[in-house]
Amino acid sequence: MKLASRLDNLGTETAFAVAAAAADWKAQGHEVFPFHLGDLDVPLAGHIVEAMNAAIADGKTGYCPGPGIPELRAALADDIGSRRGMSFGPDEVTVMTGGKPVITKFLQAVMNPGDEVLYPNPGFPIYESQIEYLGGHGRSYRYLPTDDGFRIDLDQVRDAITDKTVAIIYNDLQNPISAESTDAEREAIAQLAIEHDLWVLSDEAYFEMRYEGTSTSIASLPGMRERTCILYTFSKKFAMTGSRLGCAVAPAQMSTVFSTMNTNDESCTTHYVQWAGIAALTGTQEPVADMLATLKARRDAACEIVGDTPGMSVETPRSTFYLFPDVTEAIQIVGARDVGDFATQALHATGVSFCTRNHFGRPQPGEDRSYIRFAYSGLPEEQIRRGLGGLRDWIGSHA
Template sequence: MRLASRLDDLGTETAFAVAAAAADWKARGNDVYPFHLGDLDFALAPHIVEAMDRAIADGRTGYCPGPGIPELRAALAEDIGSRRGTAYTPENVTVMTGGKPVITKFVQAVMNPGDEVLYPNPGFPIYESQIEYHGGVGKAYRYLPTDSGFAIDLDQVASLITDRTVAIIYNDLQNPISAESTDAEREAIAQLAVEHDLWVLSDEAYFEMRYEGESTSIATLPGMAERTVILYTFSKKFAMTGSRLGCAVAPPELGKVFGTMNTNDESCTTHYVQWAGIAALQGTQEPVREMLETLRGRRDTACEIVNGTPGMAVEVPKSTFYLFPDVTEAIEIVGARDLADFAQRALHETGVSFCTRNHFGRPQPGEDRRYIRFAYSGLSQERIREGLTGMRQWIEAAR
């Protein structure tokens, strides 16, 4: 029996492939430090759990409206709008089962087969996967290293736009590199979108996962409200990764399309989980603040050790829970053939498991530096220190 040929273009979230190798190594009796997967090891806040349990007890376990229950759509419109200094109504909000469906449904809604969509590389691998799976042409744009982190190559972005380009995916506070746009960079992307009449998917999964400063949404810039879809998720801010709850914030006409897609794909987002989402938005935010302080400590510990390791260097990020250190010289020190060999040897020699730059899109021509990604969201400060110190000692011994 034959399967559909388009399956050849369906990728995956590559961190899960790394997780399989780490699990296998652990199953052999080895200690593993899982820096590969951006999950959170924080318990769900009690008031969120109570709201979910109460909703189940009240019988909110059946079907509900495809675009989401009105109470959650209203709460999301208020919260997302107020935090971005703009106004949204429930008609702008379509509840979904996490952030990933927003990517898929955005691509399906705005792109025909053969159309071009620009996306960041390195970037979340599901962008590329969904563009190509649905018959589009993915055009990757790069980031350039600077003295303060990474910046979008705006000249390249402009050069990639053709009369077949319909959209650009933009991830401020970026996974995997933790880059945040300057005002000028954000405005430049907005200007290109307006000039070329492009849709924009603004992935704002980490909008509130920051340790200093304030986030700004590209959707609030002139000419952007009518062409921008915001990806919002409860997974990061509220540590609700397994609850699968998120939404798209979009112009109402596109929101109606998303609602119809929901009805076709899932019928609806789990009813009682939506009531937990309301409690997360409207209840105490102290657990969020406490989690961010804990993550800040983990970030500082990880950065201190990484920057004290021969052949490794990283800027201290102001947001997300990822580090993207340059390991070009470290690879040479240990005599690894390439990034994959470096990652495998690090796992077997130190137990430290991580993704590499190659897990976040195909490397582009001219890349001469080598990077890896550490996710510090699922390890205690003690485990971070233990694991990364072991990796530092391994590299020092090879020097």
């Protein structure tokens, strides 16, 4: 029996493949420091748990409206709008089972087979996977290292736009490289979208996961609201990764389509989880502040050790919970064949497990530096210091 040929185009979130190798090494009796997966070890805030349990006890365990319960849509419209200097109505909010469905449903709504969509590379691998799975052609754009962090190659973006281009995926506060657009870069992307009449998926999963400064949504720029879909998720800010709750904020025309897609795909988002989302948005924000303080301490510890590691260099990010160090010289120091071999050797020698640049999109022509990603969101500071300290010492022993 044959399966559909489009399955050949379906990728995956490659961090899970690294997790499998780390789990196998751990099963053999070795200690593992899991820097590969961007999950959070922070417990779910008590008032969110109480709201979820109360909703279950109240019988909110059946079907509910496909686009989300009205109370949550209103709370999301108010919270997301106020934090972006905008005003949204509940009819522009469609609740979904996390942030990933927003990617898929956005592409289904705007892209026909054969259309082209621009996406960041390195970037979240589900972008590329879903574009190609749904019959589109992905055209990736790169980031260039500068003295002030990574910057989008705007010339490449301009050159990539054709008469078949229908949309651009834009991830400010970016996974995996933690890059944040300057005002000028954000405005340049917006201008290109307007000039070429493109839809924009603005992935804002890390909009509030920052240690200093303030975030700006591309949707708030002139001429962008009517062409932008904001991806929002509860996973990061509220440590609700397993709860699977997020939403799309989009023009009413697109939101209506999303609602119909929800009904076709999963009927509705889990009813009682939505009440937990309301509690997260409207209740005390002290757990969020505490989590950010914890993550900042972890970031500082990780940056200190990575910066002291032979053959590694990294910028200190102001947001997300990732480091993306250049390890080109470190690979040479330990005599690894390439960045993949370096990762395997590091796991076996030190127990430190991490993703490489190659897990976030196919490397582009001309890339001559090697990078890896450390996610420090799931390890206490003591484990960060012990794990990365061991990695530093291992590399240093070869220097």
